[in-house]
Structures are given as structure tokens and as C-alpha cells.
Amino acid sequence: MVASAAEARIDAVDTSPLAEFMRDEFRLAALADWANKKFEMNLAPSDLAGLDRDAAERMLLGRIETLYAEKERSYPVEFAIEEYLSPQVGHGSGDFEGLAAWASRFYLADVSADNLRDRDPRVVRDRLLEIARAFDESGRLRRTVEEGLAKHFPARRLDEEASWQALARWAGDVFALELVPRQLAQAAAPAPEDGDGEAGRDEPAAPDPREAVAEFLVARARSERRSRMTELERYILLQVHDTSWKDHLHEMDQVKSGVGLRGYGQKDPLIEYKREGLEGFERMLDSAREKFSDLFFRARWVRQDALARIWAGQSSEHAVAESAYEAQRQAALRMSQQAQMADEGKEAVRTIVRDQPKVGRNDPCPCGSGKKYKKCCGRRK
Secondary structure (H helix, E strand, O other), X not given: OHHHHHXXXXXXXXXXXXXXXXXXXXXXXXXXXXXXHHHOOOOOHHHHOOOOHHHHHHHHHHHHHHHHXXXXXXXXXHHHHHHHHOXXXXXXXXXXXXXXXXXXXXXXXXXXXXXXXXXXXXXXXXXXXHHHHHHHHHOHHHHHHHHHHHHHOOOOOOXXXXXXXXXXXXXXXXHOOOXXXXXXXXXXXXXXXXXXXXXXXXXXXXOOHHHHHHHHHHHHHHHHHOHHHHHHHHHHHHHHHHHHHHHXXXXXXXXXXXXXXXHHHOOOHHHHHHHHHHHHHHHHHHHHHHHHHHHHOOOXXXXXXXXXXXXXXXXXXXXXXXXHHHHHHHHHHHHHXXXXXXXXXXXXXOOOOOOOOOOOOOOEOOOOOOOEHHHOHHHHO
């Protein structure tokens, strides 16, 4: 009877929404949806069909690296468009000449303002991205460095700083690099031997000074070109770690307020505090990684004056959590103060004053009977 009623009740429940979780491609759809939301990736479940765990991981990592490279390419373009075409920045509305000059200097190409001029910022962005892709695929940076070395590489006296002044000036004019001749001389000089090699061992040939300087200039130019991207990464990391650390400190204050109760469970409160602190710190690091990957691909350039207006007049403070004992003490103190304040409003009780001295139990009765007070009038009272 009970079993049949239970079966009837189970059969009456609508389980059709669970059919979505029973589909064979549900796992692929869930993974594709997670990747699309987290990395803004245009991934379809069919792209993961037939792949094992390792192959799917390699495919996702490859697409993420591609998205990261695209972010490195598009972020300077968005930054420049906001800087030169936004009327709030200071260059004036529609400074296409300044934008073209920036693109010519940044991509080492002849970019005209007429080629970029358009009322739709998305069209301007697409045209600049085409120039950026052509720059990355052409190897123009390395070729420009080789041309500069052919003109300004010193023919002799490589150990003297004065021989590198012309090349340092050229690097500043072309790549906006702030170099001193000493840095170029150090890049051309071979690394000192550490003296640990065995006698008779064949030593590798010293690197070509010209090639060493070329590698140095290419590395510095690439670092300078992605400086805006580095600022974005640093800013996001700083914000994520700052908020995560504050949350961790608040969590540790909460643990500290109640860790003393672990002694009732035959556990050392100090050891438990250290253990939970380490676990919380590891959770904080994992959370920081998750937050950075969530924010980075959605980050957009915002003017500093806009940020200043958002955070104007605000401050961040870390309030220490109150322990359980301190909370009880403060509550008792508040109750005592409230009771005292309530009593102050009442009329004081008048002290009773006797008009005659008190008669002791064994004293003679005041009535004159000669008996003790307790045997006479005191008995009637």
C-alpha cells in the first residue's frame, strides 16, 4: 500500500527538465558555454566533438593564446582611438591627423589621415587592426632594426660609449626608446666567463656583437610597444589581489574570533588557526586567478579622470572583527548603562527614620509588666 502510493507520487513528478542533462552532448555544451562566458570565445559544442580530455585541453589553450594575442593587438588601437577621437581627452573631437601620426610611428608605416577618416569608430578600429596584422605578419620591426644597424652600428671601438651615441639617438627617434650608450655597449659585449669550465673543453663561439645588439633593440622595442598592455595587466592584478587580500584578512578575523572554542573539541586553537589560515590563503590565490581571467578579456580602456570621478571622496578601511568574549562584554556594559539611565528618571526611595529606639527581644517590655519583650508585647507583634 505504502509502496504503491510512493510509486504513484514519483510517477506524478514531471522530470522532463532533467532530459537536458541526460543528452550525450550536454558535457560538450556545458564546457563550450563556460569557455564562451569566461573568455568571450566563439566556441560551439561541435568543435569539441570526438576530442578526448587532453586534445580538448590543447585546443582550448590554443584558442586562449590566440585571443590573448588578439587582445595585445587590439588594445593599443582602442587606446589610441579613445585618446585621439574622444572630445573629453584634450586632443579635440576627431583628431585623425594625430591618430594617423601615432599609427605611422607605432606600426612603422605610412598611414594617412584620409585612410582613417570615418564617422563610425568601429570602421576606424577595423582599419587600424588591418594595419596591425600586416605589421605583425611582415616582420617589419626586425627589418627596421637591421636597417638602423646598417647605418649607425659603430665600425670600431665597440667598448667605448661614445661610439654608440648615434645608434641610441636613432632608437629614440624611431622606437621612442630611452637608451644610453652604455646599455648598447653592454649588449654588444660578450658575457663574462664564470670560470667553472674544465680545461680543454671546447668553448662556444662568442656571439656576434651586431646580432646581440639587434636582439636587444628588438626586445626593448617590443616591450615599449606593449607598455599599455602591461599597465592593464598590472592594474587588474593589483585590483584583484587588493580585494582578495582584504577579504582574506576579514576571514582571518572571523576565524580568530571563534577559534578559542576549538579547545572544547580537544584541539589546539593555535594549530587550528594556522591550518585554517593556510587553507584560506590558498583559496585566496585560487580566487585571484579566477578573477583575473574573468576580468582581463572584458577589460576596456577608461580615462583616468573618469576613474577619479567614480572614486572621489571614497576610502577603503579594514574593520577588525570583534571576538565573542568582547561582544558579550560590550552587550553587558550597554545593558548596565541602559538600566542606570532608566533608574535615574525614578524618584529616590526615602530612608525610614525611627522616632523611638528599637527594643531588643530580651529587653524589658516598655509596657512596665516586668516581662521580657519577647514574652509580652513582642509576642503579639
